[in-house]
Amino acid sequence: MIKIGIVSGFLGAGKTTFIKKLLEEKLSEEKVVLIENEFGQIGIDGTLLKKSGIEIKELNSGCICCTLVGDFEKTIQEVIEGFDPERIIIEPSGVGKLSEIIRACQAAKQSEKLHINMLITVVDVLKLDNYLTNFGEFFENQIKYAKTILLSRTQKASPQKLEQAISTLRGLNGKANIVTTPWEDLSAEKMLDIAQQDGSESLESQLKELLQQEIHREEGCHCGHNHEDGHHHNCCAHEHHHDADEVFAVWGTETPRIFSVEELQRMLGSLENGDTYGVILRGKGFLQVENGAWIQFDYVPGEIKIMEASPDYTGRICIIGSQLNTSALEKLFLGRN
Numbered sequence: 511m512i513k514i515g516i517v518s519g520f521l522g523a524g525k526t527t528f529i530k531k532l533l534e535e536k537l538s539e540e541k542v543v544l545i546e547n548e549f550g551q552i553g554i555d556g557t558l559l560k561k562s563g564i565e566i567k568e569l570n571s572g573c574i575c576c577t578l579v580g581d582f583e584k585t586i587q588e589v590i591e592g593f594d595p596e597r598i599i600i601e602p603s604g605v606g607k608l609s610e611i612i613r614a615c616q617a618a619k620q621s622e623k624l625h626i627n628m629l630i631t632v633v634d635v636l637k638l639d640n641y642l643t644n645f646g647e648f649f650e651n652q653i654k655y656a657k658t659i660l661l662s663r664t665q666k667a668s669p670q671k672l673e674q675a676i677s678t679l680r681g682l683n684g685k686a687n688i689v690t691t692p693w694e695d696l697s698a699e700k701m702l703d704i705a706q707q708d709g710s711e712s713l714e715s716q717l718k719e720l721l722q723q724e725i726h727r728e729e730g731c732h733c734g735h736n737h738e739d740g741h742h743h744n745c746c747a748h749e750h751h752h753d754a755d756e757v758f759a760v761w762g763t764e765t766p767r768i769f770s771v772e773e774l775q776r777m778l779g780s781l782e783n784g785d786t787y788g789v790i791l792r793g794k795g796f797l798q799v800e801n802g803a804w805i806q807f808d809y810v811p812g813e814i815k816i817m818e819a820s821p822d823y824t825g826r827i828c829i830i831g832s833q834l835n836t837s838a839l840e841k842l843f844l845g846r847n
């Protein structure tokens with residue numbers, strides 16, 4: 511059996527950071543393949559994780575739970591046939607629905623060789639309420655289907671905020687382990703111990719348990735179908751619900767432009783201005799700065815990180831949000847109208 515670990519979580523929650531920790535501290539001894547799915551067309555996370563030396567399959571420019579579902583199933587099959595790994599780790603895009611990804615794993619050929627032994631959702635404790643209110647359709651699904659909820663940014667949260675978040679999460683998922691300890695205090699081994707489930711169950715029976723029980727609790731399901739065949743969501747989710755690309759958009763560019771770090775700070779700082787740019791949820795990229803140096807940047811609302819990086823083939827920027835004003839973004843970063 512090949513172990514499957516799905517690490518989901520909303521945009522910028524900390525999925526890549528967590529996977530890096532697992533790969534660096536613990537999984538380097540195993541034969542692991544990572545399937546990376548980014549909503550943006552410019553893959554950034556793959557570049558960050560390539561340094562770990564493991565096999566990475568990138569699926570970009572869409573979501574493996576909706577637009578790229580066929581590609582995803584094919585990739586799983588190729589990975590099984592081509593690499594015969596001990597473990598596959600899947601990082602869905604931040605706007606993927608966890609239930610749909612589980613379903614797609616089952617739909618892959620040779621799925622009888624797979625068992626999902628980790629269903630993790632990384633939740634940014636500071637943005638939980640905001641994202642549930644504004645993007646609940648995607649985010650709730652990730653929380654409900656998780657077996658382990660890994661809180662990020664707990665260092666920055668007050669005890670009250672943390673307690674409030676746990677009670678909100680418990681309301682949505684009564685069973686999952688909720689990990690509240692800051693990650694730097696936990697070894698990857700410990701985190702795996704917490705997250706890994708017994709592998710004796712087949713994927714099919716795992717799915718039955720997960721999907722069947724939850725299905726009719728989800729509001730808005732009036733399809734009247736018998737869901738015992740495990741094919742509930744394809745009939746209902748797309749009837750009443752949205753695909754990610756109906757709600758979220760990406761603006762991305764490749765650019766040789768040389769930025770100054772101060773200028774970039776100012777540009778990223780201005781992304782909070784929703785009236786001008788739309789609701790910006792995530793920004794990332796690699797850019798050349800003065801003196802031949804390169805930086806990598808990470809933007810999540812309220813947090814800008816600019817770090818030194820190694821030179822790349824060209825500069826890349828990726829911005830994800832809702833109701834994006836792409837011409838304003840182009841003007842901001844490239845000085846064009």
Ligand SMILES: Nc1nc2c(ncn2[C@@H]2O[C@H](COP(=O)(O)OP(=O)(O)OP(=O)(O)O)[C@@H](O)[C@H]2O)c(=O)[nH]1
Pocket residue numbers: 519520521522523524525526527528555603604632661662663664693792808810815
């Ligand atoms: N302070 C703090 N920062 C964190 C934590 N987790 C993640 N970050 C930062 O949040 C930013 C986004 O982290 P990623 O790991 O790239 O998030 P992701 O979930 O992979 O994001 P997407 O690629 O948008 O899906 C990075 O700058 C991280 O350093 C945390 O627990 N504490």
